[in-house]
Amino acid sequence: MRADRLVSLVLLLRRHGRLTADTLARELGVSTRTVLRDIDALSVAGVPVYAERGRHGGFALLPGFRTELTGLNHDEALALLAAGPGRGEQVFGLGPALASALRKVVDALPEGHRATASDAAGRFLVDPETDLLSRRPVTDEVPGAAMIEIRRAVLAGHKLRIHYAATGRVPQWRTVDPIGLVTVRDRGYLLATRSGADRTYRLSRVLAAEELPEPAQRPGRVDLDRIWRERSARFLGDGHLTVLVRVDPARREDLLDMAVAVRAEEPDADGRLRLELTFQDARHAEWALWQLGTDAEALAPQSLRTALHDRAAAMAGRYADPS
Template sequence: MIRGHNGLMRADRLLSILLILQTQGRATGRELARRLEVSERTVHRDMEALSAAGVPVYAERGPAGGWRLLEEYRTQLTGLNEDEVLALFALKPPQLLADLGLGRAAENALLKLLAALPASRRREAEHARQRLLIDGSRRDEPVPWLPLLQAAVWEDRRVRLHYPSGGGPPGERVVDALGLVVRGQAWYLVARREGVLRTYRVSRVAHAELLPERFTRPPGFDLERYWRQARSEFQAKLPVYPVLARLEQHAFERFGLVGRWARLEHAEPDGEGWLRARVRFEVEEDAVAWALSLGDRVEVLEPPELRRRVVRELVKALRRVKKSRPRGGSAGSEAT
């Protein structure tokens, strides 16, 4: 949302700086500039303004330096702008919070926060709540061990997991529970085992036991950075089945309905409302299912073996239809 008054924008930014320093203790000028989407020069001017207003901010030099607040200083400013109200009251994923056992606690917290807001902000919160809902339901994956894993993550505790490896039965392993990630319809545990970071799908955990010993988190570990890197590496290892095809524009608009690991790499007009597209699938079966689902609105150009496979499947389907057609029948049954 664009705000027309520079003073209001700067006030929001100064409050954000205070809350960042108060919660994490230290932040470099570069980090603050990145998070606030301003220049480092602007951050320096903001620090001068805070200092002039009596806020005890100071800079430390050296590799571990940055901007800090005096430890005893705490701001009581808790004003929320319209965008922040929207984020809190409209974008709460109810099923994910329920998975963590925090559904009721989240509702109570939001009720308390709502009661503390000025009347104008309460109206904005209700406005957002009635117009936007993110439903993170994922009932197809039971996660009975999630609360125990959450406790391990919160307390830096070790966990004994019984987890399948490959196609075999669950095996036992002791891991350091570092973090939990939810993506799409699945929860994942990020853990360290024998010094190596690994990812476990929570729904596949057959049994989990919280162990008494605690562990020391890896220095510099960042959950979001690790997850992005691990996801990129996983996707890079996936098998690739490239396809070149011609398809109608309307069929192209339905492309999002295709399999999980399909990717559109390139598409350009090919005349008369058709497109020439390069599509990447994970396996041949996904490409066959996609082509068959579009019928005469797609023409597979490459690879040749996929063209032949699609033709064979269509011929078999036609034979089944002819074989199942009832013989004879009354004249009236053929009337149109």
């Protein structure tokens, strides 16, 4: 266990250049004191780790230090083989590259690990094509040539021209500064800026793309997770409808599948769940709650309750006994 941790520590320093003891402890899941002991062990073993003092200090490796740390243990190989066939390779067009990489991982394993890791990975299934209700997920389809250009521009830090079909609009060419790619529930997004303003583009709506030679205007390092959270918060607060709902716990997942986001959730006194949900608009909320019948009740806003009441009354009138 400690040997694996020492290897991970060296790899972290090689990747990031300089990290504080607190950051290393958080990444490795150990205490700061353990990290300091590991640093001492590496120094004794001849690994040139040095400390930089001051406000922006930390630990780093001497420039140019390289060593081969390519060995994978059984659980590391198993993690790659089991988690590899996920969503990202489908949305970002990396399926063939991932398959090739996994073949190399298996081939590089020691003979004793190769068969056991492959057999164990075959007992894990991540994100099958259908769920227990035989519903197939809807995966975004992105033209292969366009996806290659998008990936190249993102990785090279170049500007990108995309032929984009926004909802309800005629497709147009636009030039953007790409920041990164995100996949959420089999949907891919390009995070970018355009003329300095934040923009988020659905990859399935990109009809064509072209990497440009000019460098993109973007920071050298980005925190995609933080950027995505910020943009999601702005999106949810822009013209969407917040609804308070009571729902039978057995129908919770059905309701969440139709909502845009969950803002709050707590149990209600009668065993039901009280949820604060976000929908695209009033029409979307009315449609979603109508699907659940009496298993869900809209508590607010009143306009939604009125709309559902009127729809139910009209339906009851339509099927009333003619006699």
